[in-house]
Amino acid sequence: MTTIYDVAEYCGVSVSTVSRAIAAPDMVRQSTRRRVLEAVDKLGYQPNRVARALSTGRTRSIGFVVPSLANPFFPRVLKAAQGAARSLDFAVLVGDTDEDPDAEAELITTMGRQVDGVVVCAPRLADKDILRLAREVKIVCVNRPVRGVPGVLMDSAAGVSEAARYLHGLGHQRFVYVNGPERSWSNGERRGALGAEAERLGFEVHELGPVSAKFEDGVALAPEIARMGVSAVMAYNDLIALGVLAGLRQTGVEVPGQISVVGVDDIMMAAMSTPALSTVSVAKDEAGAAAVELLLEVLEGERRGPARTLRCPPTFVRRQSTGPAPA
Amino acid sequence: MTTIYDVAEYCGVSVSTVSRAIAAPDMVRQSTRRRVLEAVDKLGYQPNRVARALSTGRTRSIGFVVPSLANPFFPRVLKAAQGAARSLDFAVLVGDTDEDPDAEAELITTMGRQVDGVVVCAPRLADKDILRLAREVKIVCVNRPVRGVPGVLMDSAAGVSEAARYLHGLGHQRFVYVNGPERSWSNGERRGALGAEAERLGFEVHELGPVSAKFEDGVALAPEIARMGVSAVMAYNDLIALGVLAGLRQTGVEVPGQISVVGVDDIMMAAMSTPALSTVSVAKDEAGAAAVELLLEVLEGERRGPARTLRCPPTFVRRQSTGPAPA
DNA sequence: CAGGCTCGTGGGAACGTCCCCGCAACACTG
DNA sequence: CAGTGTTGCGGGGACGTTCCCACGAGCCTG
Numbered sequence: 001m002t003t004i005y006d007v008a009e010y011c012g013v014s015v016s017t018v019s020r021a022i023a024a025p026d027m028v029r030q031s032t033r034r035r036v037l038e039a040v041d042k043l044g045y046q047p048n049r050v051a052r053a054l055s056t057g058r059t060r061s062i063g064f065v066v067p068s069l070a071n072p073f074f075p076r077v078l079k080a081a082q083g084a085a086r087s088l089d090f091a092v093l094v095g096d097t098d099e100d101p102d103a104e105a106e107l108i109t110t111m112g113r114q115v116d117g118v119v120v121c122a123p124r125l126a127d128k129d130i131l132r133l134a135r136e137v138k139i140v141c142v143n144r145p146v147r148g149v150p151g152v153l154m155d156s157a158a159g160v161s162e163a164a165r166y167l168h169g170l171g172h173q174r175f176v177y178v179n180g181p182e183r184s185w186s187n188g189e190r191r192g193a194l195g196a197e198a199e200r201l202g203f204e205v206h207e208l209g210p211v212s213a214k215f216e217d218g219v220a221l222a223p224e225i226a227r228m229g230v231s232a233v234m235a236y237n238d239l240i241a242l243g244v245l246a247g248l249r250q251t252g253v254e255v256p257g258q259i260s261v262v263g264v265d266d267i268m269m270a271a272m273s274t275p276a277l278s279t280v281s282v283a284k285d286e287a288g289a290a291a292v293e294l295l296l297e298v299l300e301g302e303r304r305g306p307a308r309t310l311r312c313p314p315t316f317v318r319r320q321s322t323g324p325a326p327a
Numbered sequence: 328m329t330t331i332y333d334v335a336e337y338c339g340v341s342v343s344t345v346s347r348a349i350a351a352p353d354m355v356r357q358s359t360r361r362r363v364l365e366a367v368d369k370l371g372y373q374p375n376r377v378a379r380a381l382s383t384g385r386t387r388s389i390g391f392v393v394p395s396l397a398n399p400f401f402p403r404v405l406k407a408a409q410g411a412a413r414s415l416d417f418a419v420l421v422g423d424t425d426e427d428p429d430a431e432a433e434l435i436t437t438m439g440r441q442v443d444g445v446v447v448c449a450p451r452l453a454d455k456d457i458l459r460l461a462r463e464v465k466i467v468c469v470n471r472p473v474r475g476v477p478g479v480l481m482d483s484a485a486g487v488s489e490a491a492r493y494l495h496g497l498g499h500q501r502f503v504y505v506n507g508p509e510r511s512w513s514n515g516e517r518r519g520a521l522g523a524e525a526e527r528l529g530f531e532v533h534e535l536g537p538v539s540a541k542f543e544d545g546v547a548l549a550p551e552i553a554r555m556g557v558s559a560v561m562a563y564n565d566l567i568a569l570g571v572l573a574g575l576r577q578t579g580v581e582v583p584g585q586i587s588v589v590g591v592d593d594i595m596m597a598a599m600s601t602p603a604l605s606t607v608s609v610a611k612d613e614a615g616a617a618a619v620e621l622l623l624e625v626l627e628g629e630r631r632g633p634a635r636t637l638r639c640p641p642t643f644v645r646r647q648s649t650g651p652a653p654a
Numbered sequence: 655c656a657g658g659c660t661c662g663t664g665g666g667a668a669c670g671t672c673c674c675c676g677c678a679a680c681a682c683t684g
Numbered sequence: 685c686a687g688t689g690t691t692g693c694g695g696g697g698a699c700g701t702t703c704c705c706a707c708g709a710g711c712c713t714g
Binding site: 656664672 | 685686687688689690691692693694695696697698699700701702703704705706707708709710711712713714
């Protein structure tokens with residue numbers, strides 16, 4: 001392991017000069033700088049990040065905390081976040097809370113001590129707990145608006161509205177919304193958007209749930225949906241929607257012939273079902289990248305002013321699970 | 328941020344004593360140890376991991392490199408690895424190579440400098456490159472046997488054999504195997520297992536591919552499969568199998584009535600398709616945990632002796648995509 | 655030409671921990 | 685009682701950086 005001392009000795013300057021040649025190019029003479037960089041190259045010197053971290057107090061790494069990596073939604077966000085971080089020379093530590101709020105708090109605190117900041121995805125903690133943690137460690141929330149904490153929100157409301165208008169345009173008059181986790185911000189958004197559109201256009205919306213937002217929930221609900229006499233199902237997310245699809249098929253209901261089904265998220269599987277699931281595609285990649293950029297911005301400029309909240313717009317993706325309302 | 332100095336001052340001992348009270352309990356008197364630990368508690372002291380790392384040369388963190396987090400297979404392994412690491416007080420840095428061998432090499436090297444070791448999942452690099460990297464950084468491979476490099480293999484061969492016997496028992500005589508990535512170790516295993524069973528029991532195996540192992544590959548191959556006159560499809564993985572399922576449906580072929588389909592991996596979606604996909608369930612959780620345990624073992628005891636290779640056994644999961652051969 | 659700049663550089667403290675070394679106090683041994 | 689251990693603890697160097705301060709050389713200004 002070659003150190004800054006080796007480089008300094010090699011080209012007969014002090015370590016300070018080497019350090020500067022690398023970090024502050026215009027504080028050393030051009031010619032010495034060149035000499036140093038050549039030596040760096042020749043000796044294959046790479047700064048020791050740990051030592052740098054100890055000295056500067058910055059680790060150049062961030063934490064990324066998710067409820068569960070088993071939920072196909074989060075790995076996508078993580079992938080984007082990791083890519084963005086990497087291109088800015090930041091490392092990403094990952095933490096999986098298994099949907100447990102206590103584990104989440106614990107993870108944020110312990111991680112907080114070895115990273116510069118933490119991106120917390122869809123936190124299960126109460127607002128006040130997040131605020132408390134945010135005083136100790138720099139936090140950016142994803143899909144959870146917390147006053148005073150910077151965040152990135154993957155909008156879905158606009159997409160749900162669009163889907164609703166589309167279905168209404170196809171003649172649908174009786175909808176059912178399947179609620180996801182009760183205290184989820186996203187659920188409120190989606191439910192609200194559908195309700196608003198119903199009011200505006202004058203169609204009916206029944207409700208089911210809340211459920212935990214798994215495939216099995218959708219399967220279990222399908223028979224009841226079949227009995228409700230609705231022609232359109234808007235589910236909290238794709239997992240539920242795919243479950244409904246499977247359940248309806250078992251029940252002998254045709255999709256989209258008798259009932260149209262729409263999900264939210266646009267996870268990989270949505271494109272793989274038969275019929276392929278129409279869904280509100282949420283900006284996972286943009287949000288993942290935006291979250292780390294926002295976090296770095298927070299770290300960089302100790303900017304005062306209110307915490308920023310970014311919103312990434314959704315798009316409605318029409319596939320085969322939606323069609324004209326039955327006569 | 329309270330340091331070891333604060334604790335030392337608080338209870339009137341030297342920093343050495345505090346350090347020992349924490350790390351080497353039996354090198355200090357019981358009574359002083361208690362005093363120190365009380366002070367630690369009261370002051371809320373937490374060792375600075377960065378300083379510790381600089382001093383000891385161990386970061387207590389490991390890297391986890393995957394071809395792509397977008398492939399639903401890897402997040403599962405990551406989840407397990409993270410859990411195991413966490414319980415041993417190790418942090419996990421994640422790296423996504425986007426299936427690019429060069430990025431993989433780059434990632435392993437750069438990560439290698441800031442972690443104690445790296446778990447590399449299904450590396451795309453050539454053996455010799457892995458061996459070269461392994462001289463610089465401690466590596467454990469997952470799903471890739473490299474002589475001289477410790478590894479964890481998720482066995483699938485035994486599961487494929489079992490599936491083959493099961494199908495043969497149901498009367499199937501003409502199989503097709505869809506090859507995955509050409510140079511993949513897993514592909515050789517699976518293809519070989521099916522071939523061996525064919526020889527033993529005397530059934531036919533045709534082959535298709537290699538393909539890149541995506542859903543679309545399966546869809547694209549379905550018409551050809553329908554024309555081949557086979558009654559059983561064994562796909563390299565679930566993604567392909569699910570594609571075949573969807574493709575066959577489009578072609579009007581009944582599954583499992585006319586053709587049975589089996590995948591490998593047991594990703595989440597396998598249980599969600601209609602019909603639900605029979606598959607060889609590979610030990611993702613065990614392997615993820617085993618990989619970090621093996622890595623820590625390597626770090627711990629600078630054990631000589633040959634590099635260990637662990638194997639995690641698969642299980643064949645019968646769902647609805649397999650049935651008796653048509654008459 | 656004395657005083658002030660700027661520029662480029664070196665010296666060395668600091669970051670927080672671990673760990674080697676040394677030393678005092680005491681107990682045991684023969 | 686001298687010699688030899690053992691036990692418990694403190695001092696201080698080392699890990700590899702960054703960064704503040706100081707300092708000499710050269711240049712400008714009045």
